[in-house]
Amino acid sequence: MLTARDIMTKEIVSVTPETSLSDLAQLFVKTHFSNLPVVDGEGDLVGLISETDLIEQHKPLHIPTVMTLFDWVFTLGSEKRFKEEVDRVTAATVGELYSKNPVTCTPEATVRELAGIMSQHKVHLLPVVEADKMIGVLARLDLIRAMEG
Numbered sequence: 001m002l003t004a005r006d007i008m009t010k011e012i013v014s015v016t017p018e019t020s021l022s023d024l025a026q027l028f029v030k031t032h033f034s035n036l037p038v039v040d041g042e043g044d045l046v047g048l049i050s051e052t053d054l055i056e057q058h059k060p061l062h063i064p065t066v067m068t069l070f071d072w073v074f075t076l077g078s079e080k081r082f083k084e085e086v087d088r089v090t091a092a093t094v095g096e097l098y099s100k101n102p103v104t105c106t107p108e109a110t111v112r113e114l115a116g117i118m119s120q121h122k123v124h125l126l127p128v129v130e131a132d133k134m135i136g137v138l139a140r141l142d143l144i145r146a147m148e149g
Contacts, residue, residue, distance in 0.1 A: 005107035008136030017095025035125035045134045049098040104129045
């Protein structure tokens with residue numbers, strides 16, 4: 001039975017938290033990838049960034065509604081959520097947008113297990129991790145290719 005090690009991509013294209021969003025956009029266009037691993041200075045996996053993260057940066061900012069009653073001002077909505085939206089809109093680097101704590105798999109995971117992980121967690125890219133080091137990545141297309149043969 002095929003495993004992640006058999007079908008993963010070993011030549012990993014990644015970015016760092018310091019990568020500019022402009023450079024990230026160019027890399028998405030150049031590689032035709034829709035998700036990339038984010039690694040720190042030592043090459044350790046710290047998260048994932050997707051085209052969706054980049055696109056959502058440009059969606060409109062939702063300003064919370066405020067209501068006044070006598071001399072009190074009440075915010076309707078979460079101030080924390082508003083701050084997160086402001087941070088998203090003003091982001092300039094991958095480090096300000098990427099998703100931390102990515103779902104990963106082991107090299108021994110079978111195609112059936114990989115399909116289950118991707119489906120359950122709704123992810124399109126799985127970093128393959130062995131002994132706390134990323135040794136490859138597995139995309140949905142890799143699974144589909146494995147299923148056809």
